Amino acid sequence: xxxxxxxxxxxxxxxxxxxxxxxxxxxxxxxxxxxxxxxxxxxxxxxxxxxxxxxxxxxxxxxxxxxxxxxxxxxxxxxxxxxxxxxxxxxxxxxxxxxxxxxxxxxxxxxxxxxxxxxxxxxxxxxxxxxxxxxxxxxxxxxxxxxxxxxxxxxxxxxxxxxxxxxxxxxxxxxxxxxxxxxxxxxxxxxxxxxxxxxxxxxxxxxxxxxxxxxxxxxxxxxxxxxxxxxxxxxxxxxxxxxxxxxxxxxxxxxxxxxxxxxxxxxxxxxxxxxxxxxxxxxxxxxxxxxxxxx
Numbered sequence: 046x047x048x049x050x051x052x053x054x055x056x057x058x059x060x061x062x063x064x065x066x067x068x069x070x071x072x073x074x075x076x077x078x079x080x081x082x083x084x085x086x087x088x089x090x091x092x093x094x095x096x097x098x099x100x101x102x103x104x105x106x107x108x109x110x111x112x113x114x115x116x117x118x119x120x121x122x123x124x125x126x127x128x129x130x131x132x133x134x135x136x137x138x139x140x141x142x143x144x145x146x147x148x149x150x151x152x153x154x155x156x157x158x159x160x161x162x163x164x165x166x167x168x169x170x171x172x173x174x175x176x177x178x179x180x181x182x183x184x185x186x187x188x189x190x191x192x193x194x195x196x197x198x199x200x201x202x203x204x205x206x207x208x209x210x211x212x213x214x215x216x217x218x219x220x221x222x223x224x225x226x227x228x229x230x231x232x233x234x235x236x237x238x239x240x241x242x243x244x245x246x247x248x249x250x251x252x253x254x255x256x257x258x259x260x261x262x263x264x265x266x267x268x269x270x271x272x273x274x275x276x277x278x279x280x281x282x283x284x285x286x287x288x289x290x291x292x293x294x295x296x297x298x299x300x301x302x303x304x305x306x307x308x309x310x311x312x313x314x315x316x317x318x319x320x321x322x323x324x325x326x327x328x329x330x331x332x333x334x335x336x337x338x339x340x
Contacts, residue, residue: 127153128185135191140173144189147171156181172215198240199225201232201259211244213237233262242285246270249289252297267312277308288314 073079100106120126129152133141148164161179168177168189176192196208196216206219208228215237219225229247236243243260250257250270258271268285270278280288288311296302301309301319310318 122155124185126156128156128159128181128187129153130185131187131189132182133189133191136174136193140171140191140193143173144168144171144191148189150187153185159187173217175210196225196228198243199228199230200237201230202234202236207237209237209240211240213240229257230259231262232259233265235265236260236262243268245286246280246289249286249293252293253302256302272302276302276306279308279310279312281312281314284314291317 100109128150131145131148131150131152133144136144147167150159159181161181165177165179168174168179168191173194174191175194178190180188182188194210194214194216197211198209199219199222200207200209206222206224208216208219208225209231210216222230229243231237231240231243239262246260246268247257253272256272258273261269261271263269263279267282268280270280270289272278278289278292292301292309292311305322307320307322310320
């Protein structure tokens with residue numbers, strides 16, 4: 046009976062806590078980096094591997110490239126994206142023709158094939174163009190707006206005759222002086238760098254009328270005013286306009302330039318010098334000799 050009455054040994058319960066390795070795995074799965082790798086990294090790697098395998102075949106790659114090119118061409122060649130003609134505004138016929146030749150486009154052409162920045166740089170590089178803007182107008186028109194350079198003087202140099210604007214920039218070549226008789230003539234090395242001063246002197250010499258032939262830059266530092274009959278007015282380096290106005294005033298008062306004068310030297314402001322022509326000087330010497338003989 047005692048054996049039956051004896052208490053049974055207690056049965057041990059299973060430990061509910063995870064094992065050391067299970068606990069470490071659970072903690073690892075709670076790490077944000079691991080969770081991101083499982084959620085995005087592994088699918089990405091699988092997809093990349095599958096795509097690499099699929100595109101490793103040259104035939105498949107060619108088919109994809111052809112499909113992309115056909116889709117792009119179908120969009121670029123739609124009527125609303127096609128340019129059918131070019132309009133050039135602000136330029137005269139000769140300049141407009143030259144611009145068209147500089148931009149040799151075969152119409153119709155897709156607007157996707159036009160590099161407007163490069164075309165604008167090309168047109169702006171033309172010497173006769175001051176500025177240019179290019180855009181595509183509705184209706185498939187390539188609009189080129191030009192601000193041309195306006196020639197104000199003819200410049201004679203070693204290369205010939207050139208048309209120059211107010212800033213001294215080259216505009217175009219001139220075949221002869223009679224190609225632009227409406228423009229004043231300047232000459233000499235460095236004359237193109239002093240166009241503004243030359244224009245002031247030409248305006249001041251307006252009272253001389255048709256006698257003015259032009260201005261010559263001497264030594265790249267001063268001007269000579271050239272008149273008909275070979276006469277010259279030598280202006281100083283500083284304040285040339287004031288010196289020319291003094292000569293104009295002398296001409297109005299005593300007709301100094303209508304006499305047999307070869308040049309009027311104004312380089313020394315305190316001592317202007319008038320040089321007579323050789324014929325006038327010889328005649329004056331003859332008169333003085335005759336006057337001395339009569340004495």
